[in-house]
Amino acid sequence: MCLQRFFFLSGEHLTQSLTSVKTFLYRSNFPKKATLSPIILSLQSSARREKHDWALDLKPLPLRTLSKIVKAGDKDLDGQLDFGEFVHYLRDHEKKLRLVFKSLDKKNDGRIDSQEIMQSLRDLGVNISEQQAEKILKSMDKNGTMTIDWNEWRDYHLLHPADNIPEIILYWKHSTIFDVGESLLVPDEFTAEEKQTGMWWRHLVAGGGAGAVSRTCTAPLDRLKVLMQVHSSKSNSMRIAGGFTNMVREGGVRSLWRGNGINVIKIVPETAIKFMAYEQIKRLIGSNQETLGIAERLVAGSLAGAISQSTIYPMEVLKTRLALRKTGQYQGIGDCAKRIFRNEGMSAFYKGYVPNMLGIIPYAGIDLAVYEPLKNWWLQSYATDSADPGVFVLLACCTTSSTCGQLASYPLALVRTRMQAQATMAGGPQMTMCGLFRHILRTEGPLGLYRGLAPNFMKVIPAVSISYVVYEHLKMYLGVRSR
Known part of the structure; x- marks a missing residue:
């Protein structure tokens, strides 16, 4: 049975209708406890035959929707839905629908028109045409007024257990608050309301502060990664414990944070440039939508990332050189920059630029490609009572997608780091990107491209995790509303 039909309790007298249904169920000898789908066709046929008022409006519902209703209303988790549980589900869902209706009713006149639908979605970053808004209206409008009152809204949505689209959009924004120390992610998007009220810069400040704390806390691991990328090989294997021991022995505990200062400083210009470039590229793409599709986001995000990386790339080179420095080699960031310029020229600040640019597309593309299916899978499997995934689900999805993106682009990141560091290796050859790839594959094999992973x-x-916790605290301090 690919399409089932189920009675719809419409109109103003929900309690009276439910009482009629209950009386009919018991008089028709339906079991007190039963799953919904096996009794639907029999209930529909009998109710229509006896001309019950509540059965006059019958709506087609897919079997998948019926299963979600059972899952959402099954309080005792026995896989079945009795009448009491069904009534409880309807009343609870009706309360949620009332709140959504009020939020959409911008004029507070008890009716929703096409302009209010357009404005509500625009506030959430989704632009639709007036024709699309009218099409949405027509699907719910019973009396042809081209407006929706509360009864029409409730009647249309009451037996649809999935939560509303605006709520899903807000919960599932792929936000920049999850900082993993990389700079290749597609930028976050902000709604029209966030831009008008100035909330956008508060989000960026909170995200930047969270990134600074997060990067500082994980800086020892980041420095170890750089050392292993540059110095570890088949003949000189570097282990995690041994790497930490060598760092502390050479420069003390403070040496674990070498290169972290410039890594934190570059957050501000990088984030600002990427955000501004992303907004401009969205307009150049020719889309008037505030929120782009996945393909458009990938294009706009990759181009914005390329622009921001091109601007701040000298800071990436400085970060690598400072992370690799010996005790006393440089007096600070300024001294390091002067020595590189004096000894190697301006071109040294763009060593490794090509593999860095090439790494943007696989990193950002795979990150989005993994995140979106994970998000959709969770929504389809578990979003019965609420579209709110919760902190742990968001962390898991972001961590998984980011890890996959890093795995795909890691060989390019390793080659970039080695090219940035070549001048520090006395007597070492100055190789091109392709030359380095060939050399690593010939001497170490494919695993050599994953040193420091x-x-x-x-x-x-x-x-x-750290960036999320810090972001939430900074958000409260800055007066940022939850999305």
């Missing part, structure tokens, strides 16, 4: 993955979960 272990500490890189070890920092993902703590980085994401």
